[in-house]
Structures are given as C-alpha cells and as structure tokens.
Amino acid sequence: MKYTQLGRTGLKVSRLVLGTMNFGPQTDEADSHAIMDAAQASGINYFDTANVYGWGENKGRTEEIIGTWFAKGGERRDKTVLATKVFGNMAGSGTNASWPNHDRLSAVNIRRAVDASLKRLQTDYIDIYQFHHVDRRTPFEEIWQAIDVLIQQGKILYAGSSNFAGYKIAQANELAARHGRVGLVSEQCLYNLAERRAEMEVIPAAQDYGLGVIPWSPLHGGLLGGVLKKESEGKRRSQGRSASALENTKVREQVQRYEDLLDKHGIEPGEAALAWLLTRPGVTGPIVGPRTQEQLDSALRAVDLELSEEVLAGLDEIFPGPGPSPEAFAW
Template identity: 55%
Template structure:
C-alpha cells in the first residue's frame, strides 16, 4: 500500500479509501467489522462515512440514518484502532424533520458534529466534509463554524463533496481571507463512464492544492464485469436497453480480459493513474470483495492501455475553456 498527501496538507492517506455507505443497510454489523479488520490489516488507513449513511438515500428518517457511524464507533471501541486510521465523515443531508436539521448553517454544523462524535465514539474527526454545496449559507458563517470546531479539537481538516470548480475556488478565496488552510479534499463522482470533473473540478482542485477523492469508481457496478453477471438488476437492464452503452462495455471488458485483469480492478487502477486524484473510495458489501479492490493498487497501466481506455470511454476533451472553446 502506498500513501499520498491529502491535497496540500501534511496528512497522508492510503491510496484506497474504505467507504462505508453500505454499512447497516446492505451489510450487517458482523460483516462490516470483518471488512474494516481486513482493510486495516492491508494498510488502508482512511475510513469514510457520513451522518446520513445506514439507510436508503432518501428523506425518510425511519430508515437507519446514523447507523454506519454507529457501527464504526462500536468497531473503534473494540481496541486501539482510533489512532491507526484517518476518520472522515460528512454533514449536510437531512437528519431530522426540523428546518435546521440539514445543510451548513453554523447551528447545524455544531449539532451535526457533536452527534457524529457521539455515534463514532470518539473525541475528534480527522476530516469533516460538507456533503454538498449550501447556496443559502454565506461562506463567512461556514468557515467561522469550522474554525470553532478546529479550535475545540473536534475536527482537524475540512473537505467538500459534490462541489463545482467555482465552488472550490470561492471556498478557498474566503478561507484565504482568514489565513486558513481551507479545503484539503473534494469528493466527486468520477469514473471511466463519467468524466465531467475533468473540465473544471480537477483543474481547480490542482490549482488550489485540494486532493480529489472519487466516489462511485465502478459506476454503480457498470464497470465491475456486468456482462458476466446476468442477474445484475437494473444496471444490467440499462445495459441491455442501450446498444451504445453495451457496445462500450463489451469493448471494455474484452480489453480487461486481454490484460488478464478483472474489469473492476482496471477501473480502480485507471483512477489511480489520473493527475490530481489522491485515492478512490471503494465500498465493498462483503469482505472478499475488498481483495479484488486491493489488487488494483498493484496494476500499472502504460500509455497504450490508457489511450485505449480513453478511446472506449472518451473524456471531456481537456480542461476548460479549451474543452469547449479555444
């Protein structure tokens, strides 16, 4: 396992991050513990969660929100593990029915952090991430609230998720006014099938020294060898109904097989070869799935293979404005 600095911070994290969105929802506590045990044994040092994880991602407060954090908290309480990991969680999404039980007001930031600390059974969060941009709360308020949490020792670094490039620039501009480090990471949707962030988010992140953490690296299973899994549910149905998509996936899986590698491993390896990417998030439902995902760290893709992947899954034609102008 290799370790990379998170943005321009001094913090180093493993080149793969363990995501826990399935914990408490598709993965029970015993299996979640096995996955975290294996991850730690293999050198994965960053565990990522969110206050809303543990139930279906829709506004229904009866579906187990907070359960993922609770499971991680009970795992941490079993032994001396807390100082071996970089613990990351998020806030923004609704955690109750009240008008202030969501988003990024100073009121909610304080309450959300305290609630996450309680569920995680720890006194500090290493990376506290805004799960989405809040267009209704001024950055002066957001950074002031984060400053308080840092001063109190409750969080160490601040990150974002699902921000546009200009959101990153704006956040860093306001951070610089107060001589703050600002954002150290951005979690974005990024995989071979969806390369939209290459136009503006990745360039903005590189310029401002923000590490990029791709989520959904397998495009919800599309890049995981779906043609060999006929019982693939709605994703398989989507492929069968879209001739163009099916043709691309056939070409992709054929290339992977010619390399003697699983499609999922190639998808992860490709992300690790992209400039500006710090580490992708993997979200295994079972401990054995983590074995394949870890194998991706050993795969080297040469220029020819990267070019063939670009031909199958074209990118955004470069950075803006050249991507669409001159």
Template identity: 60%
Template sequence: MEYLHLGRTGLAVSRLVLGAWNFGKVTTPHDSHTLLDTAWQAGINMVDTADRYGHGASEEIIGTWFSQGGRRREDIVLATKVFGAFSDRPNDGRLSARHIRQAAEASLRRLRTDHIDLYQMHHVDRATPWEEIWQAMDLLVTQGKILYVGSSNHAGWHIAQGQENAHRRRSLGLASEQCLYNLAERTAEQEIIPAARAYGLGVLAWSPLHGGMLGGILSPKAEPGKRRREGRSLLSLPGKRAQIRAYEDLCATHDMAPSEVALAWVLNRTAVTAPVIGPRTTEHLQSALRSLPLRLDTDFLEKLEKIFPGPGPAPESFAW
C-alpha cells in the same frame, strides 16, 4: 500499501479509502467489522462515511468497531460528512452554523470518538454564505473536534469561492474534494479536478466502478446475484452498453478483471489521491487490493481512452 499526502496537508492517507456507505444498509454490522479489520490489516488507513448513511447506522457501526481498541481509532483517518437532514424540521440539514455544530456533535457520539479527522460538506449549500460555514468549521477546529475540512459534490467555482473566502480568513480552507469520477463518468476533468489541483486539494474519487457497471456487469461468468443492476448501473447501462461491451472484451483479451482495471485506471490519474471503494464482501475488498500493483501500459491506456474518451479541459471542450 502506498500513502500520499491529502492535497497540500501533511496528512498521509492510503491509496484506497474504505467507503462505509453499505454499512448497516447492505452489509451487516458483523460483516462490516470484518471488512474494517481486513482493510486495516491490509494498510488501508482511511475510512469514509456520512451521518446520513443508514440513517446514522454506518457511523454507529464504525464507532462500535473503534471501541474494540487495539489502536483502531489511533491508526484510522476518519472522514464523515454533514449536510443531510434527519427530519423535516426547518433547521435540520444543509450547512447553517447551527446545523454544522449539531451534526458534528451527533456524529461524534455515534462514532464514539472525540474528533473527526476530515469533516466533509456532502453537498453545496447555496443558501448559506461561506463566511458562516467557515465560522462554524473554524470553531470546530479550534475546539479540536475536527482537524480538516473537505468538500464533496462541489463544482469547480464552489471550490474557488470557498478557498478564496478561507484565504481571506487566514485559515487552511478545504483539504480535499470528494467527487464522482471513473472511466465512464469523467465530467470532473473539466473544472472540478483542475480547481482542486490549483488550490492544492486532494481528490477522493467516489463510485470508481460507477455503481458496479465497470465491474464485469455483462459477463456471462458473473453470478446473477452479484450483478449490479440497480441504482447508478441501472440508469447508466442502457446508454453505455456498447462501451461496456468493448471494455469487458478488452479486459478479457488481456486476462484482467474489469473491476481491477477500473480501479487501476483511477489510481493511475495523477490528480487523484485515492478512490473510495465500497466493498460489500471481503472478496470485493481483496479484488480492490489487487488493483494496487496493477500497472496499465501506454498501449492499454490508449485503448481505454478510445472506449471512454474524456470531455477535455474547460473551456476548450465547449468553446474554441
């Protein structure tokens, strides 16, 4: 397993991040623990979840796994998120100082730990000023309850706002941005990734298979039960069917699995620290691990670029 520093921090994280979105929702607690053990033994040292995943169930499953001991907690870089509401009460949810404090305490209880390594804002809160957000986050850092702060689903100018405000406070600011990024969805290349690079943030790419659409969804060899035809795949496939067909044909010509090529492509992007994978089974996890040594040559990358052209940098992509 290879490791990279998360942005400009001294924190070393594995090139694959185990995402726990499915824990408690699709994957049973027992199978989730098997995935955690398999990932840990393979050298994956970062686990990503959120307080709202499974309405808290994902964090609880990870917390139970930590309680088994054996250096599980010590070895893992634990990332979770704050923003979502658990009720319709007026101060539940978003990024007020009050909610950040309450949500962090609740996550710590569910995760059975005394600190969160990377506490990520799951979405931008346009109603709360950055001064208030950083006041709450800096307090949690001072108390030792979180070590680093990250953003997720933020625009490039949100990242700039947050970092400039943090710099004025003489604090570290954001360590990372977790954004949607894959072969089929490259909008992040316009402003999010350039902003992250400019401010020294690590980039964690969520949905590297675009909800399974890049995992061989059209292949007749795919078992019907394993085809992802819901969520992001269902919404995106109709408009991208021709591209996906060309993509799967290219992978077949080179005798490579589409899912592994999609992950290898993300890993090949120099701005990306790691993709966040969301395996439902150990077979999916083993496939993801096989993408690590996969090297895509220049000719193959050029063919991928023709199938899935990027948007180009901003502002040139929409101006002269």
C-alpha cells in the same frame, strides 16, 4: 499499501479509501467489523462515512457501526484517518421530521451535527469533516466561522467538500485564504472511466487549490465491474443504475468493448477501473465500498496493478474524456 499526501496537507493517507455506505443497509455489523479489520490490516488507513448513511429511519446507523468497532480498542481509532459528512436532514420522525435547522450548512446545524456524529462514532475528534453538498443558502463566511470553532475545540482537524463545482471550490478557498484559514483540503466527486466531466473544471480547481481528489462510484454503479461477463456466466444480473444504463444500446456496446479489451490483456474490469483512477492527475485515492471480503481483496490488487500504455490508450479510446476547460467548451 501505498500512501500519498492528502492534497497540500502533511497528512498521509492510503491510495484506497474505505467507503462504508453499505455498512448497515447491506452489510450487518459483524461483517462490517470484519471488513474494517481486514482493511486496516492491509494498510488502508482512510475511512469515509456520512451522518446520513443507514438512510431513512436508520440514518446514523453506519456511524454507529464504526463507533462500536472503534470501541473494541486495539488502536483502531489511532490508525484511522476518519472522514464523515454533514448536510443531509437528520431530524427524527414524527413532528420533529419537518423541524427547521436539522440540515444544510448553517452554523447551528454544523454544531449540532458534529456533536451527534462524535457520539455515534464514539470518538472525540473527526479528521476530515466534509460538506456533503453545496449549500446555496448559507454564505461561506458563516460556514468557515463554524469550522473555526470546531477546529479550536479540537473536534475536527480539516474540512473537505463533496460534490462541489470548480467555482465553489475557488469561492470557498479564496475566502478562507483572505482570513488566513487553511480552507478545503479535499474534494469527493463522481469520477470514473464512464463519467469524466470532473476533468473539465472540478479536478483542475482542486489541483490549483491543493485539494486531494477522492473519486466516488469508481465502478459507476457496477457498470465497470465486469457486469456483462457476470451476466453471461449467470453469476449476477445487473441492477439499479447499471441495469438502466445497459438498456442503451450504445452504452452496452461501449461496455462490451471495455470488457473485451481487458479480457485480451487478462485484467479484471473492476481492478482496471480502480487502477486507471490511480493514474489520474490530482487523484488521492478512490472510495471502495466492499460488501464482502472478496470485493476488498479485488480492490487491494488494483493498487499494484500497472496498466500498460496500450491498455491506457484503449481505455481512452473507449471512454474519451471531455478535456479540460475552456477547450472542452470552445476550441
């Protein structure tokens, strides 16, 4: 495994981030534990989750699965850089479901949410506590006040963002700097070959303010994972976002060109998509969410995959980026 610094911090993290969103909804506890053991054995030290994972009536379940894995001991927690998120509504069912202050980034909800996450995760601290979404109703002054308290209490070490616009990263860190705070150290954003809008402002802002960039959905919902080849071989039919996207003739033709290019060079599409992200400026490491050991093994191969200039040029031709701002908006 290869490692890098997380943004401007001294924290060393793996170039792949283990995403856990499938743990619970699609992967049972035993298999989830096996995947985490295999990931850690391979050198992955950065695990990402969120308090809402598990979804619906089972929200919080994913954190619980990680917690029972930590409880097995064997230095599992000490070897893990643990990131979780806060924003989504965690109120229970029934009349409590609509009770206020169980979501977003108010100081009261941040305090409640972090304690609940610590309990589910069976740990006494979280390495990177991330804001899952921008909260337009809560000023950053209040958010940073709450984060300061958590850092002083030893419950979290760093704060990060997810799905923030570039100007929100700037707002958050300018305010933090004025008060002598560290501010945001990472940004999780939607970024992959087929979705490159983050290159316009989010990634430049993250670079300027020293945030590590953690792309989510690196295979764009499976669209970049060899979906057409799998369909033709009868291995798997596209589902969800990728199936909807492939109904568009232009998108289907684009994906076909992508798969043909990589087939010509003997490269697996999913591995190429991850390897491409690892070449991008500012990227710390993409989030991979394997449901099986085979998918984890494929992601690990991507770390050592070096794409030739010919392949990189071909990928840019098929999936041209918008370019940085302001040029992307003007001239």
